[in-house]
Amino acid sequence: MDQDVAGVEQRWAMVNHRGPYLLLLIGAILAVPTAGMVGMEPGDWYAVGGLVAAGLALQVWWGTVAEMPSGPSGTSVCYYAVRWVIAFALTWINPLFSFYAFTGYFGARRLLPRPLRNVGLFATAVTMSGAQSGGLPPSGRSQWLLFGAILAVTVVLVAVSDRVFATEDERARVQAATIAELERTNTALQQALDENASLHAQLLVQAREAGVADERRRLAAEIHDTLAQGLTGIIAQLQVVANAPDLEIARTHLERACDLARHSLGEARRSVHNLAPVALENDGLAEALKKTVAEWGERVGVRAEFTVTGTAEQLHEEVAATLLRIVQEALSNAARHAAATRVGVTLSFLGDEVILDIRDDGRGFDPLAVPPRTGAGGFGLDGMRARAARIAGALTVESEPGHGTALSARVPLVRHE
The missing domain is CATH 3.30.565.10 (Histidine kinase-like ATPase, C-terminal domain)
Structure with missing residues (x-):
């Protein structure tokens, strides 16, 4: 998502940088064969040449010395105003320079603060409407009416477009804020997962250490409950054997002692086997x-x-x-x-x-x-x-x-x- 937004921003920056060069060149090329049609005088070419050179110099200065900042500034307002003046003057001489005047719609939201944005867009609409109605200044009532109608329609379209762009900018801002918040949340979640994994590892180490003590207690309990009792029984049986009045009684108690010894041996093996989870x-x-x-x-x-x-x-x-x-x-x-x-x-x-x-x-x-x-x-x-x-x-x-x-x-x- 961030890469897509960055790609769109990069393409718009390229349009804002190279677009004025291209549109100024198109206007200059079209002005040559149409000079007679729009009533240009031979002396007008000096003004056109000077204005075209000024437009190129302005664009070079803006692209190399005063790179577009992240938001409107005094420098960007001056750049926009001078560019509009050059475009207006060229369109006054030859309406086909309205191609260059169209640059007034470029980057207005970035170049101009909100109070001046509508002024700049209206000024550009005046230049474009004058070119579309037959050139500036309008001559005759019908041309003035045409100019007024085109200007009214253009202003409405510009207002609607500006509103749409404002909505899109707000949506993009909210989307960027949401993405940033998601990234922060994901980072916090990953940190929590890492901490949880570390705590689990610590817990298992502690369990292993505590398990040693548990096994000692368990083995002590096994010895007490089984081996000690078995040995006590064996001793008791052997004592009876030692004091037995006849061989038959001694043999009986001796067999019991052997059974107890075998059982105790089995219990001892089981306890040792259970000391570690061999299974x-x-x-x-x-x-x-x-x-x-x-x-x-x-x-x-x-x-x-x-x-x-x-x-x-x-x-x-x-x-x-x-x-x-x-x-x-x-x-x-x-x-x-x-x-x-x-x-x-x-x-x-x-x-x-x-x-x-x-x-x-x-x-x-x-x-x-x-x-x-x-x-x-x-x-x-x-x-x-x-x-x-x-x-x-x-x-x-x-x-x-x-x-x-x-x-x-x-x-x-x-x-x-």
Whole structure:
């Protein structure tokens, strides 16, 4: 748009600069064969030659020394007045110089301030009407009437044209202002987008750093909830073995100790495996969640289903890891506390957001009655909320005793870098 406006302005500047040369040349050429027809005397040629030379000199001066300013000025008013005087004098001598007098319509809006613009246009209309009615000055009543009629029509046409040009100029001004405002708005929007991207990057870095502390707490909770209890059970069984009155009792408790040791070893491997999202090393989030849900369902004997809606995209590693951890913790809680027979996990890609829903048909609970869990007591709902919040997301919980539980994590869709 700006290039089109600039192109139009450049073409009009060329017309205003070269047009007077061309029209003065046309008038001079036509004056030669028509001199006898309009009653030119031999001495008139000296005046014509001097006026043509003055017109050329004026145009050269205006084009090289006093280049047209951006708006009317004292210099532009003098230029317009002198050009009109030369054109009027030439047209008085030979009406065909009205071609040059037509330059009075050129750039009047740029050369003359508003109070003088109508005067300049009227003066040009007088010169043109005199030429069209047979030359200046009119001779006889009929020629004066003709001159008056042509002048009246010309003035009306000039007024209408000036009004149209004024409307177009105003429209162009408003359009230019609108374009400038749009450019400022686009610049501000781009700055906001850049700042938003920077904040997202900062947020992900903070989430990564905070994730280290979260994993330490989670691992401590795993050790407390599984390994420590398993080791305590093994010690208890071995103590019974040491004090057993017969070999059969000792063998029974020794087998229990072995079972506890195997279970604790499995829990240790699971905890180490969950220390980093290994499932995301070779798969995207959707595929990793599908495998996680299927393996969990087989391990705990619960019907587990996974669904993807929308167009799956490759997410930033921190966003994918956060959602995977939330699902793992939610499934772990369901296995420990919900006594569910069916669990559903849905991953939805909606515009600039990703929504993760985990639902079960377990015993449910009152979310308001659950106290915060800190320290080594487990990760829990507060931890899942903290995970979502660190990447500018949110976790909501809907549950009711006897009617199952529904968790929904909503996070920004940040694509893989």
